[in-house]
Amino acid sequence: MTVAVVSFVLVVELVSGKWRTIIGILNILPVAATYVLSSGIAYYIRDWRTLQLTISLPWFLYCVPESPRWLLARGKLQQLYTIVERAARMNDITLPANYQKYLEAVAPVINKKSPSSIEDAVNERNLKTTEAVLKNNPLTVVFGKTYWRTTCLTLISWLSLIIIYFGLTLHLSNFGGDIYMNTVGSNIYIKIFTPHVIYDLYVSVLIKAIAGTIEAVSVCLSIFVVLKFGIKRNLVTYMLIPGVCCLATNLIPKGEEYLIYVIALAMIAKCIIGASNAIIPIFTAMQYPTIVRNFGVGIGNLGAGIALILVPYMWLLEHIEPLLPMTIMGICGLVGSVALIMMKDIEQ
Numbered sequence: 001m002t003v004a005v006v007s008f009v010l011v012v013e014l015v016s017g018k019w020r021t022i023i024g025i026l027n028i029l030p031v032a033a034t035y036v037l038s039s040g041i042a043y044y045i046r047d048w049r050t051l052q053l054t055i056s057l058p059w060f061l062y063c064v065p066e067s068p069r070w071l072l073a074r075g076k077l078q079q080l081y082t083i084v085e086r087a088a089r090m091n092d093i094t095l096p097a098n099y100q101k102y103l104e105a106v107a108p109v110i111n112k113k114s115p116s117s118i119e120d121a122v123n124e125r126n127l128k129t130t131e132a133v134l135k136n137n138p139l140t141v142v143f144g145k146t147y148w149r150t151t152c153l154t155l156i157s158w159l160s161l162i163i164i165y166f167g168l169t170l171h172l173s174n175f176g177g178d179i180y181m182n183t184v185g186s187n188i189y190i191k192i193f194t195p196h197v198i199y200d201l202y203v204s205v206l207i208k209a210i211a212g213t214i215e216a217v218s219v220c221l222s223i224f225v226v227l228k229f230g231i232k233r234n235l236v237t238y239m240l241i242p243g244v245c246c247l248a249t250n251l252i253p254k255g256e257e258y259l260i261y262v263i264a265l266a267m268i269a270k271c272i273i274g275a276s277n278a279i280i281p282i283f284t285a286m287q288y289p290t291i292v293r294n295f296g297v298g299i300g301n302l303g304a305g306i307a308l309i310l311v312p313y314m315w316l317l318e319h320i321e322p323l324l325p326m327t328i329m330g331i332c333g334l335v336g337s338v339a340l341i342m343m344k345d346i347e348q
Contacts, residue, residue: 009293012285013067018227024282025223029216036216069290075107138295142288150287151299153339157239158280158303160336164242164329165277167311168270222275231283236340238276242269243333246326266326269333286346 012024038055045051065087071080081100088095096102142151226234245265252261281297288296317324 006294007064008281009285009297010064010067012282013069013290013293014065020286021226021231021282022223024285025219025226025278027281028278029219033216067290072103072107073289073291077103077107138292141292142295142299147288147292147296150343151296153343154284154287154296154300155303156339157336157343158284158300159307160332160339161239161273161276161280162304162307163311163314163332164246164269164273164336166308167314167325167329168266168273170311218271218275219278222278225275226279230345231279231286232340232343232345235276235279235283236337238272238279239333239340240337241333242273242276243330243337245269245272245330246333247330249323249326249330262323262326269329273333283343283346287343 008024008027011027012020015023041054042051045054065083066079068080068083071077071083077100080103084099084103085095087093141147222234245268249262249265252258252265280300284297284300285293314325314328317328321327
């Protein structure tokens with residue numbers, strides 16, 4: 001989880017403009033691709049130790065430059081110049097002769113008594129944040145008077161989203177029906193410990209590959225939707241619709257003949273909340289300045305971790321009322337939507 005957070009923040013800070021949105025969403029694409037690859041690899045490599053080693057080896061080739069924005073915020077200009085010049089050479093771009101002076105002008109200077117130029121005044125808020133981080137723990141910044149509201153809303157929105165996402169992903173089979181058919185839309189791993197092990201394993205690999213392919217396509221399509229209508233508007237919509245779908249299951253009459261409608265609503269909610277799962281990291285990252293962005297996104301993942309702890313216990317409530325977990329997820333969708341509405345619009 002730590003690697004996922006840091007790598008996401010890093011790739012986002014290497015670009016700017018609309019490319020932040022594109023790269024931030026595409027950062028989730030390897031997850032979907034991994035569904036397909038891991039299924040194929042696991043089919044041929046049955047020993048879990050060998051499998052773990054095989055999928056871990058590519059990390060030795062992981063090589064990404066340090067974030068230029070972080071280096072600038074920390075005042076490490078020499079390292080910044082090296083990265084900027086290397087990027088310019090790779091992209092066949094000629095840098096301005098005075099680019100170093102410009103970077104020096106916008107770099108924060110700790111203990112500066114008063115702004116001496118327009119650039120200093122423009123970045124005054126980020127400068128104060130940088131000074132606070134360098135002098136104190138970054139947690140005191142994200143929970144400080146400037147960002148405490150954003151941080152609390154981030155916790156609520158991530159908590160609500162992950163409760164719905166994994167509540168449906170890991171437990172859609174609880175509704176009954178054919179687990180194989182349910183899995184096609186929910187990425188549930190099929191149990192292969194049956195008398196027909198080879199057949200079930202083959203079906204498991206095939207369905208996980210199909211599910212991964214569908215999710216990869218949906219992630220790519222979400223880029224065009226976000227660029228067209230904006231991040232916040234889409235996030236609120238993608239949180240609200242699953243919540244309404246989960247609550248709507250209470251309106252369906254009980255009985256085996258109506259079970260298909262419950263599963264259909266759950267499928268719709270799962271597909272749409274999956275888009276939110278791809279978009280919310282970039283939305284969260286843009287709520288915080290560079291110097292505390294890792295901690296901001298980490299706070300969101302803290303909420304996600306709490307949600308993962310709560311999901312199994314939430315589904316135990318179905319013994320009290322079969323659709324009570326769906327009702328809870330529906331309420332989470334509404335609460336998460338309100339929390340996202342109250343957060344600042346990063347595009348304004």
